[in-house]
Amino acid sequence: MGGLTMAKAVLISIRPEWVEKILSGEKTLEVRKTRPNMGTPFKVYIYCTAGNLSYKVHGGMVCNVSGGKLVVGEFTCDNIATYNYDYCPHPEIGMDYDCGDSWWEIADEDLKSACLEEKEFRYYAFGMEVMYGWHISDLKVYDTPKPLSEFKGLRKTKFGYAPVEIKRPPQSWCYVEALNNG
Numbered sequence: 001m002g003g004l005t006m007a008k009a010v011l012i013s014i015r016p017e018w019v020e021k022i023l024s025g026e027k028t029l030e031v032r033k034t035r036p037n038m039g040t041p042f043k044v045y046i047y048c049t050a051g052n053l054s055y056k057v058h059g060g061m062v063c064n065v066s067g068g069k070l071v072v073g074e075f076t077c078d079n080i081a082t083y084n085y086d087y088c089p090h091p092e093i094g095m096d097y098d099c100g101d102s103w104w105e106i107a108d109e110d111l112k113s114a115c116l117e118e119k120e121f122r123y124y125a126f127g128m129e130v131m132y133g134w135h136i137s138d139l140k141v142y143d144t145p146k147p148l149s150e151f152k153g154l155r156k157t158k159f160g161y162a163p164v165e166i167k168r169p170p171q172s173w174c175y176v177e178a179l180n181n182g
Contacts, residue, residue, distance in 0.1 A: 007178035008161065009043040010036050011071070011151055013169050019048045021115050023073060028136045029081075029113035031121065034172065035132040041078040043178050044134070045151065047169050048072050069169070070145035081110065081133035085125070104131070152177040 012030070014022070021027035023046075036042065050069055083106045104118075104125060110133055111118055125131045152163035154175040163177050 007043075008038060008154060009045060009176050009178040010077070010173050011045045011047055011153075011166070011170060011176045012173040013047045013049050013171065015049050018115070019046060019072060022046065022075075022136060022139070023141050025139070027113070027115045029110055030134040030136060031083075031114045031116065031124065032132050032134060032172065033125070033128055035080050035134070036173070036175065040080060041076045041137075044075050044077050044136075044173075045071050045176065045179075046073045046075070047148065048145075049169065070147060071142070071151065072145045073139065073141040075136045075140070076138040077134045078137045079135040081135070083110075083125075083131040083133065085129045085131075106131075106133075150179070 014030070018027065018030075022030070048070055083104055086103055086105060104121065106118075106121060111121060114121070114133065116124075121131075148166055148169060151166055153166045154161040154177055155164045161175065166174075166176070
């Protein structure tokens with residue numbers, strides 16, 4: 001009997017104000033401190049954390065989610081950009097020189113796609129040496145949000161990944177089994 005293969009996806013926790021920007025199409029880049037250990041493209045399910053959310057679904061109807069805590073849509077992450085912290089953006093000056101202002105290698109258009117000001121990005125990235133920009137494509141908004149109970153987490157074992165019940169949403173993101181009905 002052959003082993004069961006399951007499609008690996010990601011469940012990502014996002015606050016309501018950012019979810020609204022993603023679902024409206026305004027935000028096309030999700031900046032994170034970590035990234036999944038898998039190649040692109042992969043499916044990402046959007047879990048809206050506690051709070052209130054209003055967004056448009058098919059036919060222009062508005063879906064109001066009071067309290068959040070539901071999976072409201074999905075997207076394909078087709079590319080992950082890497083942003084590196086540069087301790088001294090002027091290496092030609094020499095090691096003895098105090099550069100003062102260090103910087104991140106992130107393009108203005110990426111900040112715009114992430115709906116972030118540079119100072120917001122710097123604040124979020126404080127203490128990190130690498131940050132990641134998950135590109136959002138093929139966005140699908142659910143007419144009816146899905147409860148967390150419809151998803152199975154994936155726990156790494158020595159034999160691969162095993163499905164497990166998700167008891168609480170991820171702090172940032174976690175691996176899940178992709179849904180068949182997409």
